[in-house]
Amino acid sequence: MTGIEIRHSLVNGSATEAANLVLPSNFVELDWENLDYLGWRDSHSPHLGYIIRWQGEKPMGIVVREADGPLSKRRMMMCQLCRATHTGHGVSLFSARRAGEAGMNGNTVGTYICANLGCSGNIRVDVPQASYYSDPESVLAEKVMGLETRVSGFMLDVMRP
Template identity: 40%
Template sequence: MQEISDRDIRSSFINATRSETAKLNLPPNFDHLDWDNLDFLGWRDEKMPLRGYLVVPAEGGLTGILLRAPEGGAKKNRSVLCEMCRDVFSKEDVFLWSAKRAGQPGRNGNTVGTLICADFICSANVRKAPPANEINPDPAVVVKRQIEELRERIGKFLSRVAE
């Protein structure tokens, strides 16, 4: 992912009002992000912990969506698989994040949701090389495939929000 500016982020949202994007707080480490190892920029708002943001590069520019976490966070009595990175070894919390649909459907209250790592660490998860084995003798090939699949799943979720 290429480095992006605060202004680029705020103007990319397809399901948020101008006042909502004006109030968003950038991630605390924004000036020091490892852009080369990010497939999307995702973060939770420090001042509004039930609010999350995804900003994804696309052919036509950036697409941003405003997300909402469930009240009370994740349930601790069972493990849930993130739909984006599908990392079966991650011990991180996974939330059912919901997003208002873009345009009139969103203004009518329609939402879509998906399971995503609570702290949006999917880009790091897919870059973990698995041990070589008979099924996957080259870990680099597995990592490349996982990155491509993450990007595809993020794109599909953005399409559902934009419908």
């Protein structure tokens, strides 16, 4: 995936947003094998973030915006994409402008996501607990599958006309 492909992949971003997008600082050394989606916060516009994933042969991406106001520090919050739970500022409410006309009319889709948009890393940080029925590898595989399903569902919501 190249920077140009990423700029072109944004289905709900304006031309200005695509032009102003700042790639993650570690872009050249990303470990694509372990990324279920590529997500990062824009270092120049910290309230903006991006979620990019392969849709068949082509990358498809969305711009998300962090909602104003911090969430409660003490409450446990769950990321709706990877189902990781965090306290403090680990989870943020993000909204995505709907693609096309819906977006121009001000329609957005919102959900709680890991604040660093790093679900792929977050589900791999803690060695998944093996349960009575399954080994750690299949627990991780299950988490990956769930994450992919929910990310693509979220993106489809954004694209729904």
